[in-house]
Amino acid sequence: YCDYTASGRALRSLEDFISNQVCPMYANTHSVASATARQTAHFREEARDRVKQYFNCSEDDSAIFCGAGATGAIRKFEDMLIKSRVFAPPKSERKLRRAVVIVDPVAHHSSLLPFREMTRLYPLGKGVKSRAGE
Structure with a gap:
C-alpha cells in the first residue's frame, strides 16, 4: 500500500490521515523557520522512529527514506x-x-x-x- 512508484491501491485510513493531518501543515522539512516546517519534520522523524521500532532496530541502525x-x-x-x-x-x-x-x-x-x-x-x-x- 505504501509503494506507489510502480502501482498501488489507496489505503483509506492512510489517505484520510494524510489529507486531514499532514496536508494542512505540510511544508519543507529542510527549514525550521515556520510551524508548518517544524510539524512536517516532526511527522518525518516520528515515521522514522516507528519504522525502526517495527523492525526492532537499535540506536546504531538507520532508517533511510528514499522518497521513491x-x-x-x-x-x-x-x-x-x-x-x-x-x-x-x-x-x-x-x-x-x-x-x-x-x-x-x-x-x-x-x-x-x-x-x-x-x-x-x-x-x-x-x-x-x-x-x-x-
Missing part, C-alpha cells in the same frame, strides 16, 4: 553496496568481487533493474522450492 518507494530503496541499497566495495559492477577494472543475485519467479521487474546493471542474475525456475525459514 521500494524501487528507490533498492536503488539506494545498490549505491551503498557499490560505494562500500562489497561488490562491483561487471565491468569493474579493479576486479572486485561480483555479486550473485538469485531471483524468485515473482520478483517485480522494477526491483530487478538496478541489479541487471551491476551483475548477472540467476532466476529460480518455477517449482524450485526455497529453504528459507527452515
